[in-house]
Amino acid sequence: MLQMLSLFYLFLEERQVIKLFKKLKVGKHANEYLVRIQPTDKVTGKRINWPVKYADNRKNAIKLERQMWAEYESGLNPNDGKVVFADDFKRYVKLRSKSISKVTLKSWQETARSVNSYFGKARIDQISTAMVNKYAHDYVAKHKATVSRSSNIAKRLIHLRNYFKSLEGKVIKENPVPENALKVFFKQSDFTVSQEWRIFTTDELVKIRKLIVHDLKHNPVEMNGSKLAILIESYTGMRVGELQALKFSNIVRDEDVLTFRINDSWSDLTKSFNGSLKARPKGYTRTLLPIPQDVIDLVRIYQARQKQFLVDHDLCNPLDLVFMNIHDYKKASNQEPITQKSINEMLRKICQQLDINSNGQRMSLYSFRHTVCTQLANTPKMSYPWAADKMGHSLQMFMKTYVGLSEDINKKMNELWVG
Known part of the structure; x- marks a missing residue:
């Protein structure tokens, strides 16, 4: 019996746990069980002030306690979520600055300024999907911005998702910025059709x-x-x-x-x-x-x-x-x-x-890039991997972004169909 008790206390010591189930009688959580764990920092040995949670019965309290320990063991530390979101985002941008181009960094810094202006002193653990959704709509309204895959708000949301992704499993359990956030936050009627690039004809x-x-x-x-x-x-x-x-x-x-x-x-x-x-x-x-x-x-x-x-x-x-x-x-x-x-x-x-x-399309030096890619894509027996390599792109990006319909091809297809 003494040996069994010794093993039990050893188990408790290894888990660093003191089970605290307490049924509350008064207050906001009356008749609920307060669940608390008291883990210690694996590096410093100091006790971590872990947030308490509540369960409606003892069975769920036991499940909740196990879940809280699992989160601790996985490396999650909710206390890091008390940090001001805008300040930590600046830290993240500074960290990323060493591995991105100056042009890309400028875009991230613009997002940092926008986050600081909009979210103020809000903590990381206070940022929800609903808040990010409202931020996106307010950003579009304030800047009279368009909504498209290449728009500024699209870049802002991608930056935010990447930031929160770095915190998943450590500070937060779930990313408040969903995948394909534009489609989640905005109706189809909110989107703006992107202005197409002018493709020069062979004669031109x-x-x-x-x-x-x-x-x-x-x-x-x-x-x-x-x-x-x-x-x-x-x-x-x-x-x-x-x-x-x-x-x-x-x-x-x-x-x-x-x-x-x-x-x-x-x-x-x-x-x-x-x-x-x-x-x-x-x-x-x-x-x-x-x-x-x-x-x-x-x-x-x-x-x-x-x-x-x-x-x-x-x-x-x-x-x-x-x-x-x-x-x-x-x-x-x-x-x-x-x-x-x-x-x-x-x-x-x-x-x-x-x-x-321009025929109402975007026309600049970049039009030649679209023109050349379109010519390559419509050349019989063309090797698309070869073409993509010459243009400095992956095959997927080459096909998705640059391959368009030129007036030459449109005319030939119309003649083929009618004749």
Whole structure:
């Protein structure tokens, strides 16, 4: 008997538990059982002040006590939930800042400011799904924002879900931000149809390229940077930041074709090179789509003329940039490339000159990326994995985000169906 008692007390010591079931007679929880556990911190040995809970009968009290111990053993510490939500979110963003790009960090910091402004001193354990839902609707109303997969509120909710996901099983039991929060919080009628990107037709591409080639041969070199950028973009569909970071030394021969092999990108936001391609480790390179020989020849001619211009103006190009901003002396001295804004403005002028309209769609340099991807997707016997690799995307992202219906394909399908 004594041995059995010793084993029982040893069990209690290992569980660090003192069972406290107490049936209350008065107050808000009258006729209910108060359930309390008294665990200790496994590192410091200090007793943890664990929140009490209530059960309607002794049987459920026993179940509840076991559940509370299971939560403790799994690493959950509700006391951490007493921390101010906005303060801890800032801590989380600061922690993440070491592993994300400066552009992505800016978006997270905007979410942190929004959280601080809206939730104030609310504690982590006070944040519920209903509160996040109200925050989402108030955000849209206050900012007169749209609701779509690419909207600001979509980014805010993704950030919040990722934050709370890091606390699941440790501070909170369940994430207050549901998966696909936009669809959960908003009605279908609340959503805004995203404005589609303008996809250039084959004829439009021919006109744009012909005009640019003519100007490259007749205009001063300092006026040609944006136009050459547009010409190369029309063949490669590369990201604009990658285009800005392009170097003359990136020209390579891949099998029997000429192209560019890139490994860096530029950010207009931070006015600096990222040191890598988007979502890729430093040192990773990507070979672009083949470039016609006559376009490469134009790049070489531009290189020679740029070099002479730099000598004449006592400037240098130590980074070997193709699109060094030689139209602006200060930016040229800092080895900065032409900005996206400047290139887009040049594209707007070219389209006006050629009477190419947006047709109510979004039209910018990024339109070439959608155009090239659409052409790739509609090329017979095309290897989609090969195409996705050339564009710097996963196959799923390539198909989902960039593959659209061009006017050329639409016309052919209509003729096929009618005829």
